[in-house]
Amino acid sequence: xxxxxxxxxxxxxxxxxxxxxxxxxxxxxxxxxxxxxxxxxxxxxxxxxxxxxxxxxxxxxxxxxxxxxxxxxxxxxxxxxxxxxxxxxxxxxxxxxxxxxxxxxxxxxxxxxxxxxxxxxxxxxxxxxxxxxxxxxxxxxxxxxxxxxxxxxxxxxxxxxxxxxxxxxxxxxxxxxxxxxxxxxxxxxxxxxxxxxxxxxxxxxxxxxxxxxxxxxxxxxxxxxxxxxxxxxxxxxxxxxxxxxxxxxxxxxxxxxxxxxxxxxxxxxxxxxxxxxxxxxxxxxxxxxxxxxxxxxxxxxxxxxxxxxxxxxxxxxxxxxxxxxxxxxxxxxxxxxxxxxxxxxxxxxxxxxxxxxxxxxxxxxxxxxxxxxxxxxxxxxxxxxxxxxxxxxxxxxxxxxxxxxxxxxxxxxxxxxxxxxxxxxxxxxxxxxxxxxxxxxxxxxxxxxxxxxxxxxxxxxxxxxxxxxxxxxxxxxxxxxxxxxxxxxxxxxxxxxxxxxxxxxxxxxxxxxxxxxxxxxxxxxxxxxxxxxxxxxxxxxxxxxxxxxxxxxxxxxxxxxxxxxxxxxxxxxxxxxxxxxxxxxxxxxxxxxxxxxxxxxxxxxxxxxxxxxxxxxxxxxxxxxxxxxxxxxxxxxxxxxxxxxxxxxxxxxxxxxxxxxxxxxxxxxxxxxxxxxxxxxxxxxxxxxxxxxxxxxxxxxxxxxxxxxxxxxxxxxxxxxxxxxxxxxxxxxxxxxxxxxxxxxxxxxxxxxxxxxxxxxxxxxxxxxxxxxxxxxxxxxxxxxxxxxxxxxxxxxxxxxxxxxxxxxxxxxxxxxxxxxxxxxxxxxxxxxxxxxxxxxxxxxxxxxxxxxxxxxxxxxxxxxxxxxxxxxxxxxxxxxxxxxxxxxxxxxxxxxxxxxxxxxxxxxxxx
Amino acid sequence: xxxxxxxxxxxxxxxxxxxxxxxxxxxxxxxxxxxxxxxxxxxxxxxxxxxxxxxxxxxxxxxxxxxxxxxxxxxxxxxxxxxxxxx
Numbered sequence: 001x002x003x004x005x006x007x008x009x010x011x012x013x014x015x016x017x018x019x020x021x022x023x024x025x026x027x028x029x030x031x032x033x034x035x036x037x038x039x040x041x042x043x044x045x046x047x048x049x050x051x052x053x054x055x056x057x058x059x060x061x062x063x064x065x066x067x068x069x070x071x072x073x074x075x076x077x078x079x080x081x082x083x084x085x086x087x088x089x090x091x092x093x094x095x096x097x098x099x100x101x102x103x104x105x106x107x108x109x110x111x112x113x114x115x116x117x118x119x120x121x122x123x124x125x126x127x128x129x130x131x132x133x134x135x136x137x138x139x140x141x142x143x144x145x146x147x148x149x150x151x152x153x154x155x156x157x158x159x160x161x162x163x164x165x166x167x168x169x170x171x172x173x174x175x176x177x178x179x180x181x182x183x184x185x186x187x188x189x190x191x192x193x194x195x196x197x198x199x200x201x202x203x204x205x206x207x208x209x210x211x212x213x214x215x216x217x218x219x220x221x222x223x224x225x226x227x228x229x230x231x232x233x234x235x236x237x238x239x240x241x242x243x244x245x246x247x248x249x250x251x252x253x254x255x256x257x258x259x260x261x262x263x264x265x266x267x268x269x270x271x272x273x274x275x276x277x278x279x280x281x282x283x284x285x286x287x288x289x290x291x292x293x294x295x296x297x298x299x300x301x302x303x304x305x306x307x308x309x310x311x312x313x314x315x316x317x318x319x320x321x322x323x324x325x326x327x328x329x330x331x332x333x334x335x336x337x338x339x340x341x342x343x344x345x346x347x348x349x350x351x352x353x354x355x356x357x358x359x360x361x362x363x364x365x366x367x368x369x370x371x372x373x374x375x376x377x378x379x380x381x382x383x384x385x386x387x388x389x390x391x392x393x394x395x396x397x398x399x400x401x402x403x404x405x406x407x408x409x410x411x412x413x414x415x416x417x418x419x420x421x422x423x424x425x426x427x428x429x430x431x432x433x434x435x436x437x438x439x440x441x442x443x444x445x446x447x448x449x450x451x452x453x454x455x456x457x458x459x460x461x462x463x464x465x466x467x468x469x470x471x472x473x474x475x476x477x478x479x480x481x482x483x484x485x486x487x488x489x490x491x492x493x494x495x496x497x498x499x500x501x502x503x504x505x506x507x508x509x510x511x512x513x514x515x516x517x518x519x520x521x522x523x524x525x526x527x528x529x530x531x532x533x534x535x536x537x538x539x540x541x542x543x544x545x546x547x548x549x550x551x552x553x554x555x556x557x558x559x560x561x562x563x564x565x566x567x568x569x570x571x572x573x574x575x576x577x578x579x580x581x582x583x584x585x586x587x588x589x590x591x592x593x594x595x596x597x598x599x600x601x602x603x604x605x606x607x608x609x610x611x612x613x614x615x616x617x618x619x620x621x622x623x624x625x626x627x628x629x630x631x632x633x634x635x636x637x638x639x640x641x642x643x644x645x646x647x648x649x650x651x652x653x654x655x656x657x658x659x660x661x662x663x664x665x666x667x668x669x670x671x672x673x674x675x676x677x678x679x680x681x682x683x684x685x686x687x688x689x690x691x692x693x694x695x696x697x698x699x700x701x702x703x704x705x706x707x708x709x710x711x712x713x714x715x716x717x718x719x720x721x722x723x724x725x726x727x728x729x730x731x732x733x734x735x736x737x738x739x740x741x742x743x744x745x746x747x748x749x750x751x752x753x754x755x756x757x758x759x760x761x762x763x764x765x766x767x768x769x770x771x772x773x774x775x776x777x778x779x780x781x782x783x784x785x786x787x788x789x790x791x792x793x794x795x796x797x798x799x800x801x802x803x804x805x806x807x808x809x810x811x812x813x814x815x816x817x818x819x820x821x822x823x824x825x826x827x828x829x830x831x832x833x834x835x836x837x838x839x840x841x842x843x844x845x846x847x848x849x850x851x852x853x854x855x856x857x858x859x860x861x862x863x864x865x866x867x868x869x870x871x872x873x874x875x876x877x878x879x880x881x882x883x884x885x886x887x888x889x890x891x892x893x894x895x896x897x898x899x900x901x902x903x904x905x906x907x908x909x910x911x912x
Numbered sequence: 913x914x915x916x917x918x919x920x921x922x923x924x925x926x927x928x929x930x931x932x933x934x935x936x937x938x939x940x941x942x943x944x945x946x947x948x949x950x951x952x953x954x955x956x957x958x959x960x961x962x963x964x965x966x967x968x969x970x971x972x973x974x975x976x977x978x979x980x981x982x983x984x985x986x987x988x989x990x991x992x993x994x995x996x997x998x999x
Binding site for chain 2: 006009010011012013014015016017018020021023024025061066067068069070079080081082083085086087088089090222223226229233
């Protein structure tokens, strides 16, 4: 019987696989396959891991997941799964799964120095409420914070953002997605006036040139890479170029690999732009109809604190560059200045300001970026002849410029996690727009995304310190008014002051500015660079940290209270992937023990606060320039009463379980027999995920962010839809009249509304205050090369970059379920060049210390692995909490996007 | 290619499509890290362009999985854990 069953299963698996990849099968095989799965219930789902958004099918039996497979009907992955996707069915069955709330206690009471003790949900919420009230009373809305996530489902992110912004009137909610794509967002908003890509993954099959920049697609986006590989192998004309700072697996399929020195991508783009200009390859028709030229200040700092008050002594020299920078030879040439000139960073506070320039100025700006200059600056492999590097750069320019070629540029963290990440994003569009190769099938610059709903939730819902749903921002009075209308809030409830971004929330904890923080769906105490500061902040400062987590991560362990949390297939949810595709799944299995969803936790917590607690006058510093009484967010309780609210209404009643939402009933036929334990635990017969989605949808419909109705995403014949979804039809390529219903005039229209009136100026400054309207146009930015603020020197003599590896995802919470105290050893290695190892008396597999100005870790040396760095360069993945590399990494951020540069700092490596 | 695959432990070749060069196999293993290792083994074979997982069955698998890193048992212990986390 056992053998028969096993054989059945294998037949079934093989048949499903063959079907997924389109191989013909006999009727007998198909019938046998069906029989094997007779008592299983299959349902569609979405992969929990990266931003690719692969569809998976999940089989359940008796309340357990028994199998998963790539969804053959999913247009993204067409039946395939990568190895991470393969874990989807098992991630919730780790041995150390948290199943009850845990609080630090001594003698039956909360004690920050106590040990974790299991408590009831009531006890947990009681202490959380008490601590929240204390922080809120002392510091006001700025004293509390939420670490949000690009892994939030849409309803989770929406509930969290609404509770913080509309309820507590605090904009201190910011996602870990800040670490992965904030620079991409700034690039989109600045260039197009609206967030998210014009193209989609089908560009891969339409294009004949794929250029990857700082994206190891083979390891980090393997399913998209399988599509690129298939395209390359099936067509001799297709070319693939991999631009990277270290050899990686993406180079295996690439025709050309260009190894460049960290940070010099800024110069390489300008070289290509200069070639386009010199060869008169500008698509003048496209550019004159659809584009303008712009630039901004160069002296914008590096996103560090402006004071050394909190710096370790060894950090002082790097920190000082935040205020003053001495230009090196390369920067001087690139910025048309003098070597050695000391530049005060005057525009640290206004780094995103920009103005129009003329095409002549643009030409003047790119003039220094000759092949000779850029090749010498950018050569990243000292072992490569300069002539060879030069040849490759020229070939790169040729490929972009060739009129008979379509080109897509893909990038991930190499661009986004960059001290000038927003600039380098803008530069990608600069080249594509100059050539008129944007927003059409097979042509376009495309930011790949790291997290499953960085787009769908963090960006579209707006769980950022400055955002509201559908590209609205808290600083714009009209935007706030619109959100207040949809949310039925009194006028001036919303706080106009941008909150703290995720790195700043950490700094605020250390500085004593934030006293209460709640971590949701992420692991910031492992994932934030310069971690020694933040671990200290969590444990030594007088504050209260709540962490909602399914597993005991580093963040959970430094917390004061841990809330056990349901995982992906234990709840209803929707994600949005990198190509604007919104996808949904149902609850498949119940969560273990007392674990509950983030939605339930947020809604339960909201029951504990009444309007009188939060909608009275609140202290918020610096509101004068927003037109408010200085230092005060007004009392809106009187107006609330006019709207029919009572000061005794709870936030749960007003924001969530209001009359409209409670009409969305649970049970609902869309469930098709699936449960919803969140709805049951709330116990009031409403369907919170659906009600919240319906409400959220109002922001986007008719405003360029149209989503379909909730039930549509659950239909058997739907595998996600790319927004805007207008009249039931998704949008394949935005801004292109053939595909996008929002284009009203002409063949292309870059209709994004943000930042579309600008003053004019020269390359150094705006020269007139009068603003020109740029409706319908995209901006081609000139951005110069700037040097990384920390580079190898005599003491710290090697580059360090961190990143991902194939088998693990982010901090390894789900892909690496090993309680660290039971763990045999660290598994993250340091990849380095064999000659660099030799020079330090180090052999492969030796244990070494990796030390920076900020901290040190031990790791095992790998000199022959799959990541083969050039000399002077090392790489350590960040998934492993036993090799806590973020203690070493630098918290420099792009000053515009506030996204950390995890890719460039200086370390020394020596034998342990 | 098919012969090479059939020689690997726990691997059965089920379907092949010569026109597209695609092969469907099943792999059986005791633990999830053996499965991961198994995939790496296949990827390392000559002439393999891509190998990906498609279908994952663990119906009769009552064991909770502990680790996914096959290198885990090949290296010696060093743990660099912040002191706070050891409390």
